[in-house]
Amino acid sequence: MTSAPAARPARLRVGVVGAGRVGSALGAAIARAGHDVVAVSAVSAESLARAERMLPGVAVRPVDETVSTADFVLLAVPDDVLRPLVAGLAETGVWRPGQLVAHTSGAQGIGVLDAAAARGVLALALHPVMTFTGRPEDLDRLDGATWGVTALDELRPVAESLVLEMGGEPVWVPESARPLYHASLTVASNHLVTLVNDSMTLLDGAGVAEPARLVAPLLSAALDNVLRLGDAALTGPVSRGDVATVTAHVQTLARRAPDVLPSYLAMARRTAERAHASGRLSAAQTDAVLAALEIA
Numbered sequence: 001m002t003s004a005p006a007a008r009p010a011r012l013r014v015g016v017v018g019a020g021r022v023g024s025a026l027g028a029a030i031a032r033a034g035h036d037v038v039a040v041s042a043v044s045a046e047s048l049a050r051a052e053r054m055l056p057g058v059a060v061r062p063v064d065e066t067v068s069t070a071d072f073v074l075l076a077v078p079d080d081v082l083r084p085l086v087a088g089l090a091e092t093g094v095w096r097p098g099q100l101v102a103h104t105s106g107a108q109g110i111g112v113l114d115a116a117a118a119r120g121v122l123a124l125a126l127h128p129v130m131t132f133t134g135r136p137e138d139l140d141r142l143d144g145a146t147w148g149v150t151a152l153d154e155l156r157p158v159a160e161s162l163v164l165e166m167g168g169e170p171v172w173v174p175e176s177a178r179p180l181y182h183a184s185l186t187v188a189s190n191h192l193v194t195l196v197n198d199s200m201t202l203l204d205g206a207g208v209a210e211p212a213r214l215v216a217p218l219l220s221a222a223l224d225n226v227l228r229l230g231d232a233a234l235t236g237p238v239s240r241g242d243v244a245t246v247t248a249h250v251q252t253l254a255r256r257a258p259d260v261l262p263s264y265l266a267m268a269r270r271t272a273e274r275a276h277a278s279g280r281l282s283a284a285q286t287d288a289v290l291a292a293l294e295i296a
Helices: 021-032 045-054 062-067 079-092 111-117 137-141 152-164 175-188 190-205 211-233 243-256 261-275 283-292
Strands: 014-019 036-041 074-075 102-103 122-128 146-151 169-172
Touching: 014 062, 021 036, 021 045, 021 074, 021 137, 021 190, 036 062, 062 079, 074 079, 079 111, 102 111, 102 152, 102 169, 111 122, 122 152, 146 152, 146 175, 152 169, 175 190, 190 211, 190 261, 211 261, 243 283, 261 283
Parallel strands: 014 036, 014 074, 074 102, 102 122, 146 169
Antiparallel strands: 122 146
8 A cells, every 4th residue: 555556557357337426436546546447337428428537448338248347346326226236237147256346325234235245246335425526526535535334354354455545544334333324424414515505595585695605614613613522512592592583583484484494493403402411501491492493
């Protein structure tokens, strides 16, 4: 791991199944690590363009051919597609003993690869804890990113080595913990995007110019505070027990943004619970806040 990636000889023939945002970036990362990406599967015009941009010169082939030509198969497909895809490929006989296969799903462990493992394939679950946009910066963002890794104990060094080669930091996730692990990341990333977009939409509706410029420093400070301080970073009317302000929020959102109101109520209730559990709100204050959040 001390030599530069460009100086390493290609060691694995890699096939990438799925040239979406994740697959194209990871394919580029594994190529940068010195492996030989020999095939990629892509169907839509957008995926074909992405494959050409991120994996120039790599042959675009059907899924079965992509798998059969590779020593290491990277499956970057939607969660619901993963198990039937692996099973369907098993029925065609393309899996072979000794092949490495890794999927990028956060929610799934290696059990979803059982149909391939039954044919002697070495199964890995490698989930990059990063959001992907399909833009060139995705590859740079992988440097130093953490990955949730699950594998059989004897394959753990292989899984962790592949992550390190792609510039990541492996974090071990037990098979049984994958659903909870992924739910936590969904709250942290996907729900945050929704919350921030709702905030900016509300500001725009209030006639405030440049909503992103207004909230950016607040978001940065809040994120920094919570990562360092935990519940001590709680602030705002709910954590202070300002019932009149919370009531005004509820009434205003009911009139002006009823589509946002349910998420406000849910997050305010959860904030009140955390504020109470951490000693910031008394039981009486918590009850008063929760009462203000009860609407007909």
